Amino acid sequence: MRRMVRHAALTVLAIAGLYGLVWLHDTALRDARFLDGWVLAAGCLAQLAFSVRRKLPLLPFGRVAVWMQAHLYMGYFLVAAFAIHTQFEWPDGVLETALWLLFTVLVLSGMLGAYLTRTMPSQIPSDGAHTQLEDIYSAQFALARRADELALSAGRAASVSISELYANTLHGFFNAQRNVLAQLLWPSASARRIYAEIDGVEAHVDTGGQKTLTSIRQLVGERDRLDNQYVRQLILKVWLFIHIPATYGMLVLSVVHIAVVYAFSAGAP
Secondary structure (H helix, E strand, O other): OOHHHHHHHHHHHHHHHHHHHHHHHHHHHOOOHHHHHHHHHHHHHHHHHHHHHHHHHOOOOOOOOHHHHHHHHHHHHHHHHHHHHOOOOOOOHHHHHHHHHHHHHHHHHHHHHHHHHHHHHOOOOOOOOOHHHHHHHHHHHHHHHHHHHHHHHHHHHHHHHHHHHHHHHHHHHHHHHOOOHHHHHHOOOHHHHHHHHHHHOOOOOOOOHHHHHHHHHHHHHHHHHHHHHHHHHHHHHHHHHHHHHHHHHHHHHHHHHHHHHHHHHHHOO
């Protein structure tokens, strides 16, 4: 908490300092848009450095967590700098409007990403191994195949009950792709329903069938863990497909904007 307060205080001081410099420029009848514009451009380049740092985690340039904090609070500063630069007014040109919209998308996606990176990892169960997103499909397929083998290998006394359970419930559970919204709103709901059905079958099978159902229960828990990780890892990656293109689009348009501003300020047609 102390660190957050310190960083927030430094950000507020930086915003106040920029506003003070702009006020001094205006008082001296100088165009402050060049000042806050270059501050804004430099800040955007600094933000891009965080993306580079994430791709090179082994280099001795400080911890990624520290860079993340700097990236976050620099973002707050740039929101204020952008408001100062645009003088809190709606843009009136095509290029300026495009820049305004891209910056808005950039800020909103960044705020969403900050929230997701803080909340999503804590929603992934800490028990069990962590599986990378690209490996989850193959892991799910292996679980489905193992469940099929267990259902087929059940003892004669238990085969009917377990086969019915597998045909009516387990086959769909292990072979279907989980609903993303359902996994977010009601995590493990499907697994709990399966557990209840397994409990109902256990009372009607012999010792061998109970062992088979215990193994199937473990597979259900593993599948539920994979579904949980899949949904949350997917969300953590999807928001980047909005934030990163908006970042590079903003940089390209900023270069064009700077070129146009200096062309007209120099009296070029």
